[in-house]
Each structure stands twice: as C-alpha cells, then as structure tokens.
Amino acid sequence: MEHLAGKTVVITGASKGIGAATARVLAGRGADVVVAARDAEKLKALAADIGARAIPCDVCDFDQVQALMAEAGDVDILINNAGTIDPIARLADSDPAAWGQVVDVNVKGVYHGLRAALPGMIARGSGTVINMSSGAATSALEGWSHYCATKAAALSLTRVADKEVRDKGVRVMGLSPGTVATDMQRDIAASGINPVSQLDWGAHISAEWVAQAIAILTGAVGDAWCGQDFSLKTDEGRVAVGLPPL
Numbered sequence: 001m002e003h004l005a006g007k008t009v010v011i012t013g014a015s016k017g018i019g020a021a022t023a024r025v026l027a028g029r030g031a032d033v034v035v036a037a038r039d040a041e042k043l044k045a046l047a048a049d050i051g052a053r054a055i056p057c058d059v060c061d062f063d064q065v066q067a068l069m070a071e072a073g074d075v076d077i078l079i080n081n082a083g084t085i086d087p088i089a090r091l092a093d094s095d096p097a098a099w100g101q102v103v104d105v106n107v108k109g110v111y112h113g114l115r116a117a118l119p120g121m122i123a124r125g126s127g128t129v130i131n132m133s134s135g136a137a138t139s140a141l142e143g144w145s146h147y148c149a150t151k152a153a154a155l156s157l158t159r160v161a162d163k164e165v166r167d168k169g170v171r172v173m174g175l176s177p178g179t180v181a182t183d184m185q186r187d188i189a190a191s192g193i194n195p196v197s198q199l200d201w202g203a204h205i206s207a208e209w210v211a212q213a214i215a216i217l218t219g220a221v222g223d224a225w226c227g228q229d230f231s232l233k234t235d236e237g238r239v240a241v242g243l244p245p246l
Contacts, residue, residue, distance in 0.1 A: 162227030
C-alpha cells in the first residue's frame with residue numbers, strides 16, 4: 001500500500017459506515033485523510049481517533065464541496081461515498097420532497113465532488129476518483145425507485161467523466177460493494193420491501209472489506225476499471241482485491 005503514503009484523500013459521507021471504515025484503513029496506510037460529512041461531532045471524533053482532518057460538509061451544496069476541496073489542498077484521491085436510501089417507499093406512496101433529497105445527495109453530491117476536484121487533478125495530470133455505486137445502478141428493485149435511478153445516474157457520471165479525463169492522467173471508476181453491514185442495511189431490513197430486506201444479517205459483508213477494496217483500487221489495480229463499476233459480488237472481484245471468494 002505504499003502508493004497511499006502522503007497522498008491527500010477526501011472521503012465524503014465519512015462519519016460512519018463505509019466512509020468511516022475507509023478513513024481508518026487509508027489513514028493506517030499513511031494517507032493524509034480528510035473526512036467530510038454533515039455530522040460534525042462524529043466527524044471530529046473520528047478524525048481525532050485516526051489522525052485525520054475533519055471538514056464538515058453537505059455534499060448537496062456545491063459551495064460547501066468547493067470549499068472542502070480548497071481547504072483539503074491538492075487532492076490526489078476523492079472517494080464520493082456520501083449516499084442515502086431513506087425513505088424506502090413504492091412510487092405511488094413516495095414523498096416527492098424526500099425523493100428529491102435522495103437525488104440531491106446521490107447524484108448532485110457525486111457531480112459536485114467531480115466538479116470541485118477534477119480541475120485540480122487535470123492541472124496536475126494525476127488523480128483518482130472512486131464513486132460509490134451499487135447493483136441498483138443496473139437493477140430494478142421494488143421500493144427503490146430513488147436509489148436505482150440515482151445509482152444509475154452516478155454510473156453514467158463515472159462513464160462520462162472517464163471519457164473526459166482519462167487522457168489527462170485522471171482515473172474515475174465506481175465500486176459496487178453488494179450488501180454491507182451498515183445502518184443503511186438496517187433501514188432496508190426495517191422497510192420489509194423487496195427481497196434485499198429479507199436477507200439474513202450474516203449475508204452482508206463488513207464495511208472494512210469495502211474499505212480494503214477501495215485502498216487497493218486507488219493503486220495500479222484500479223487502472224483496469226476506469227469508466228466502469230468494480231464489483232465485490234463476484235469471485236473475480238474479491239480475489240482481485242485480496243478478499244475471500246463467495
């Protein structure tokens with residue numbers, strides 16, 4: 001993991017779950033980690049624990065994201081991890097305002113990260129962006145119209161960004177981890193909607209596994225996945241990042 005030593009890494013949605021686990025793993029490998037999220041207190045506690053920098057930020061607000069990147073400095077790696085699936089509801093029962101809020105976080109949040117980080121990466125001729133994706137990007141799941149639509153949009157952003165910046169030395173890829181044992185899975189289980197909510201808790205992988213995959217993808221392994229989603233739901237994907245097969 002020598003490729004991470006001294007690299008400035010910004011992680012959004014870093015106060016818990018995959019984001020917090022990733023911050024711990026990357027900081028432990030020598031990266032200069034900047035954790036960002038709306039929950040300032042949790043963020044500060046995490047940063048103090050792992051020796052990271054904490055910058056409260058709402059990814060829905062581009063001015064805040066731009067300020068985040070400016071304060072972080074020359075960003076080598078951006079992990080666009082902030083995301084939400086709440087509230088889960090069938091289309092006919094969905095709340096338009098809540099549905100729109102998911103779009104703000106899952107789509108605009110990714111776009112804002114790309115828009116704020118890419119100019120500096122392009123100017124330096126290097127950089128890596130990993131957008132947190134999902135199997136929902138290419139699936140249709142009852143009650144998840146907001147999540148499926150927004151993850152499909154995020155995948156499209158990954159593909160377009162790759163076409164625009166790969167020849168400028170910048171890598172953009174997605175990571176589809178499968179189901180992960182985080183608070184989001186508890187919300188999914190509580191909804192009782194679609195087969196994912198019925199999965200046994202033991203079927204979910206740990207956030208630490210996802211963090212390990214992210215750490216490896218930030219290195220040379222990630223070269224093969226530019227412009228697409230890397231999946232942890234296949235034996236090939238797991239072996240590629242040193243995790244046990246299914």
